[in-house]
Amino acid sequence: MWTLSGFADEISPDLDEQCRVLADLGIRHIEFRSAWDRNVLDLDDDQLETVRATLERAGIGTSSVGSPIGKIGVLDDFDAHLVRMRRALHVARVLQAPYIRLFSFFIPKGDDPHTHRDEVLRRMSALAAEAEGHDVVLLHENEKEIYGDTPQRCLDLLESVGSPKLRLAWDPANFVQVGVTPFTDGYANLRPYLEYLQVKDALLADGTVVPAGEGDGEVEATVRALVADGYDGFCSMEPHLALAGSLGGFSGEDHFRRATTAFTQILDKVGVEYR
Numbered sequence: 397m398w399t400l401s402g403f404a405d406e407i408s409p410d411l412d413e414q415c416r417v418l419a420d421l422g423i424r425h426i427e428f429r430s431a432w433d434r435n436v437l438d439l440d441d442d443q444l445e446t447v448r449a450t451l452e453r454a455g456i457g458t459s460s461v462g463s464p465i466g467k468i469g470v471l472d473d474f475d476a477h478l479v480r481m482r483r484a485l486h487v488a489r490v491l492q493a494p495y496i497r498l499f500s501f502f503i504p505k506g507d508d509p510h511t512h513r514d515e516v517l518r519r520m521s522a523l524a525a526e527a528e529g530h531d532v533v534l535l536h537e538n539e540k541e542i543y544g545d546t547p548q549r550c551l552d553l554l555e556s557v558g559s560p561k562l563r564l565a566w567d568p569a570n571f572v573q574v575g576v577t578p579f580t581d582g583y584a585n586l587r588p589y590l591e592y593l594q595v596k597d598a599l600l601a602d603g604t605v606v607p608a609g610e611g612d613g614e615v616e617a618t619v620r621a622l623v624a625d626g627y628d629g630f631c632s633m634e635p636h637l638a639l640a641g642s643l644g645g646f647s648g649e650d651h652f653r654r655a656t657t658a659f660t661q662i663l664d665k666v667g668v669e670y671r
Contacts, residue, residue: 429462466499547582568613
């Protein structure tokens with residue numbers, strides 16, 4: 397049984413509106429990234445409690461904390477970022493989220509990513525160590541312009557850190573945007589680490605983000621392979637159909653519904669049971 401979730405801040409900055417649309421779509425989980433135009437890690441304790449209570453009243457669980465951890469430059473101060481990581485762990489505990497999404501640091505434009513490999517691995521190992529003793533798994537999301545943007549560097553990162561606390565959130569659109577055909581180029585090697593799906597697609601021609609199945613992200617092929625492998629995890633809608641930026645995206649209610657329908661049609665076609 398696969399479980400639908402989503403970045404509901406792509407629907408609206410208002411948390412009540414986020415919950416309304418998710419419930420109407422039959423989505424009972426959220427990947428919580430922001431509310432009231434405030435990032436999840438910048439909410440104070442009172443606001444975080446409001447989030448917890450609102451989600452509980454709506455009957456919506458938290459699949460993951462959609463944090464921006466690792467979305468700083470690899471040369472930026474890391475000690476302050478570790479403090480932010482500890483806040484993410486606190487948020488995950490309050491919202492009872494089993495996962496925290498993170499990234500592997502922006503590489504300076506024009507630099508060979510491998511010249512920063514040792515520092516990236518040091519930082520990612522430190523983040524994984526922070527998660528020890530917490531009932532949470534860190535999900536590295538492949539993202540353009542960070543170290544782990546290609547399947548090869550994602551694999552290097554996951555193998556080299558070697559922690560059960562660090563796994564992969566598979567984002568086909570982000571792979572396409574760095575010139576990768578995801579299933580063909582990366583699935584076989586990354587499958588042992590693949591624990592979560594970010595649902596969006598994109599065109600190889602220009603990187604434009606499109607609903608699942610309408611681009612070059614090989615979404616249906618990936619779904620079929622995951623079914624064969626016994627996948628039963630989360631699928632998190634992240635449409636980015638109206639706006640896409642380095643710290644998030646926006647779709648609006650209509651585009652969010654369109655993106656959800658496109659993905660569930662693929663699930664129905666393949667015969668995936670989902671909730």
